[in-house]
Amino acid sequence: MFDNFSQRLYFLKWFFQIRVLGARKPLQTVLGVSDKCNLRCAHCSVVKPLALSTTKTCEQIERELRECFRMGSRFVDFEGGEPFLWRDGTKTIDDLCALAKRLGFFSATITTNAQLPFDAPNADLIWVSLDGVGARFDEIRGQGAFERLERNVEATRFPRLNANMVVNRINFEDVDAVVDYVWKSPFFNELSVNFHTPFPGTESLELDWDARRKVIDLLIERKKKGAPITNTFRGLRGLKDMSFTKRCWIANFVSVDGSFSPCCPGRELGICDRCGFGMATEMTGIYNLSFETILAGLNLRKRNPKVNVS
Numbered sequence: 001m002f003d004n005f006s007q008r009l010y011f012l013k014w015f016f017q018i019r020v021l022g023a024r025k026p027l028q029t030v031l032g033v034s035d036k037c038n039l040r041c042a043h044c045s046v047v048k049p050l051a052l053s054t055t056k057t058c059e060q061i062e063r064e065l066r067e068c069f070r071m072g073s074r075f076v077d078f079e080g081g082e083p084f085l086w087r088d089g090t091k092t093i094d095d096l097c098a099l100a101k102r103l104g105f106f107s108a109t110i111t112t113n114a115q116l117p118f119d120a121p122n123a124d125l126i127w128v129s130l131d132g133v134g135a136r137f138d139e140i141r142g143q144g145a146f147e148r149l150e151r152n153v154e155a156t157r158f159p160r161l162n163a164n165m166v167v168n169r170i171n172f173e174d175v176d177a178v179v180d181y182v183w184k185s186p187f188f189n190e191l192s193v194n195f196h197t198p199f200p201g202t203e204s205l206e207l208d209w210d211a212r213r214k215v216i217d218l219l220i221e222r223k224k225k226g227a228p229i230t231n232t233f234r235g236l237r238g239l240k241d242m243s244f245t246k247r248c249w250i251a252n253f254v255s256v257d258g259s260f261s262p263c264c265p266g267r268e269l270g271i272c273d274r275c276g277f278g279m280a281t282e283m284t285g286i287y288n289l290s291f292e293t294i295l296a297g298l299n300l301r302k303r304n305p306k307v308n309v310s
C-alpha cells in the first residue's frame with residue numbers, strides 16, 4: 001500500500017478530494033472474474049451451477065479495470081467464483097494481475113479457496129479463505145477441502161499469503177483455533193476476520209449479536225497478546241454494532257454480470273446494519289485518517305520471511 005512517493009502523493013490528492021471537495025471516489029475495486037467455482041460453500045450466494053456460469057473475457061476485464069482506474073481506484077482484488085479457474089485462451093489470473101499493474105493499479109490481490117495448486121507472481125497478496133480447521137472447514141466447504149487447502153498452501157512458492165475467515169453459526173466456536181493455526185503457520189502472515197453477511201438464501205448462517213460480540217472480545221484479547229490479526233482494534237470494535245458512519249463507497253464492485261456498484265451490493269439489499277465485512281469498518285478508518293488503519297494497510301503486503309523462495 002502506497003509503496004513509493006508518487007503513490008503517497010496520489011493518496012494525499014485522493015484524500016483531499018474526498019474530504020475537502022466532498023468527492024465520492026473509490027480507492028479500491030472488488031472485481032468478479034467469473035462465477036464458476038470448484039466448491040459449493042454453505043455460506044456463499046455468488047456461485048452458479050456450472051451450466052449457468054459466466055466467465056468474463058480478458059478484453060472485458062481490461063475495459064472494467066480501465067473504467068475503475070479512471071474513477072480513481074488504485075487497488076484491485078480479483079474475486080469469483082474461484083479466480084484460479086479463470087482462463088481466457090492461455091491467459092490466467094496472474095496475467096490479470098500483471099495487466100492491472102500495467103494500467104497503473106498500485107496493487108492487485110486475489111481471493112482463493114486454495115483447492116488447486118496456485119501461484120501468481122504478479123499478485124501483491126493472495127487471500128486464502130480459511131473458515132475453520134479440519135472437519136469444521138469441510139463442513140462449510142465440502143469433504144476433503146481442508147486437506148487440499150493445506151497441500152496447496154504448503155506447495156505454493158508465493159510468499160505473501162494471508163488468511164481470511166468468515167465467522168458464521170457453524171464455525172464461531174472455532175475462531176480461537178483458526179487464530180492459533182495462522183499464528184503458528186509458516187505460510188500465512190496474518191488473519192483477517194469477517195462475519196457472515198446475510199445475502200439472500202444464506203440468512204440462517206448469520207451469527208446473533210451476542211455471540212458476535214463475544215468473538216470480537218476474544219479477537220481483541222488475542223490481538224493484544226500479539227496474534228497476527230489484520231483487523232484493527234477500532235475496526236473490531238466497530239463490528240460490534242455497525243453503528244459507525246459507513247464510507248463503503250471507498251470500494252466499488254464490478255459483478256460477474258458486468259454491472260458496476262458504487263459500493264458493496266449489500267447496500268442495495270438493505271443489509272448494511274447486519275454487515276460483517278471487516279473492510280466496512282476499515283474504510284471508515286481510512287476516511288478518518290486513522291493511524292492504526294493506515295499502518296495495517298501498509299503492513300498488509302509484506303513478504304513472509306518464513307517462506308524460502310529460491
Ligand SMILES: C[S@@+](CC[C@H](N)C(=O)[O-])C[C@H]1O[C@@H](n2cnc3c(N)ncnc32)[C@H](O)[C@@H]1O
Nearest residue numbers: 043044046080081082111112113129166196197
Ligand atoms: C465469494 S468468495 C470467492 C473467492 C474464492 N472462491 C474463495 O472461496 O475464497 C470470496 C470471499 O467471500 C466470502 N464470503 C462468501 N459469502 C459470504 C457472506 N455471506 N458473508 C461474508 N463473506 C462471504 C468467502 O468466504 C470468501 O472469503
